[in-house]
Amino acid sequence: MTKHLQTVSPIDGSVYVERELATAEEIHTALNLAVSAQRRWRRVPVAERVAIARQAVDIFSSWETDLATELSWMMGRPIRFAAGEIKGFVERATYMADIAEQSLADIQLPEKPGFRRFIRREPLGVSLVIAPWNFPYLTAVNAVVPALLAGNAVLLKHSAQTPLCAERMVAAFDQAGLPRGVFQFLHMDHDDTEVLIQSPRLAHVAFTGSVGGGEKIERAMAGRFLSSGLELGGKDAAYVRADADVKHAVETAMDGAFFNSGQSCCGIERIYVHDDVYDAFLEQSIALVNQYRLGRSDDPETTLGPVVRPESAAFIRNQIADAVAQGATPQIDEADFPLDEAGSAYLAPQILTEVNHGMRIMTEESFGPVVGIQRVSSDEEAIALMNDSEYGLTAAIFSQDVDTALALADQIDTGTVFLNRCDYLDPALAWTGVKNSGRGCTLSSVGYEHLTRPKSFHFKILP
Structure with missing residues (x-):
């Protein structure tokens, strides 16, 4: 047959x-x-x-x-x-x-x-x-x-x-x-x-x-x-240092998290932000994501399309619900994205705060329009959290101190480390990953x- x-x-x-x-x-x-x-x-x-x-x-x-x-x-x-x-x-x-x-x-x-x-x-x-x-x-x-x-x-x-x-x-x-x-x-x-x-x-x-x-x-x-x-797979991380250009970091990291509805092996799925710039980064990120337009992919006005299938959306919704049940705070009101309905492939973007590595949302690949943002107090804490993953495809650092960023990049277990950009593949560079x-x-x-x-x-x- x-x-x-x-x-x-x-x-x-x-x-x-x-x-x-x-x-x-x-x-x-x-x-x-x-x-x-x-x-x-x-x-x-x-x-x-x-x-x-x-x-x-x-x-x-x-x-x-x-x-x-x-x-x-x-x-x-x-x-x-x-x-x-x-x-x-x-x-x-x-x-x-x-x-x-x-x-x-x-x-x-x-x-x-x-x-x-x-x-x-x-x-x-x-x-x-x-x-x-x-x-x-x-x-x-x-x-x-x-x-x-x-x-x-x-x-x-x-x-x-x-x-x-x-x-x-x-x-x-x-x-x-x-x-x-x-x-x-x-x-x-x-x-x-x-x-x-x-x-x-x-x-x-x-x-x-x-x-x-x-x-x-x-x-x-x-x-x-x-x-x-x-x-x-990947669970790619970004670190926003205290000396980062916050506006640039927001625009770049949010695009890295939500482009293609988050369905990218090297998309940003977790972000660690230094105390000194955390509030500003979060405020600007929420404002930017609320400007996205969820809609049909064939509509030229759409900036966020559906995920690939309803089953994928259900998996991501479940990850989010588990995190919220464990104490995470959703920062985006799903009611502002009316196409988001249970059982559909249309899924509102979501930013979660008060997250930690005891939650699936920070350790398990999501492959969807959701990102967790965690506050950190030092470079050492950020690097330890970035490396606390079974994956190692890419990582991004946002900083205006190139020498310090290079020293930090040497400590990150990934195939590629970006500075002040993310979710990009340069064909002149080797594309490779480590761990899973x-x-x-x-x-x-x-x-x-x-x-x-x-x-x-x-x-x-x-x-």
Whole structure:
């Protein structure tokens, strides 16, 4: 019996996309095609791979309006912001193309008389990229484009919430002239995905998603010694020091907490504020958040859309209720956001104070429009609380003392530390996490090291 996926739009609960899932035979055929195509693709000079990728990016960018509309309907991003993800895709893909030839060049060693020695970066083979719905293009591009540029073939499995994203990316590369089989999408369920991961012809898995999803990937890979990159959950923290520019900190941290309805792996979910600026920071934060407009994602006036599904909203409401029962104080009146109704995907933004780490809201990933703000009295207290987490993706410090901020940043257990900004990915920097936020690295020149393997050449030249 044929299996289907349905994408239910959070805007109105309608079925926006319906697709047949790939059969076992279709998955087998796609993998065979990828293996044979990759053998040829790896021989294509890097400069030619880059040229095809640049053409694909240009084609993709020309579809911006349609892609933004689809994105809004599939996962609920307000239409006024949706095109920003297409621009971000272009920025990241372009940067990785810009550095590809240099990053993938042979590593030349100092001359040694009578020998020729160098290290070559060879592609791994076929990479399976499993992408999520919350930033469906920005997360996929991190793994897909560098993998292709490195000479790998890619099979892309996207979330059932955003299947069109996989189709559009593959279509852009097809139009750009990428050889058949080098980049394919597969709509699969979890069971078939696990079977594919266990195939000896697969060389690499890149997964972005929950910690639970990452655990399933690792179990499926057990005994395979498979190369992998896992970007998992987050409970990212910000610290507002006594010397911070409060207005800037408010605008930046609130955007980091509530953009995309808080559905970002590197979104700010907890904020520690020094006593000296706590009252001013809180007052300005409440005023700013009360200006948000909760509404349908296809309404250009909307600044806060629904979360992805009613079940997600119910989880966040439960977190908030538990915190309030333990003594937390909600600072936003839900009545000011009338679309917020139990059972719906529309959820009012919320700021909670009088919070502590005995509450789920400060330790468990929320992935929604809520943030806890906790008062602290010193840098030491703030750093200890920031590190008191099973996650470690990013952290942000707000301060006008760069040297002190750098010293504090060295003490924070995360993959990235920001100063006076947050919730941003610079493609020139390594994107990585520690603890339960995952392992591996994407983007930057370092990212290419995770998509290739070193092969040493040691030639003795006879007289």
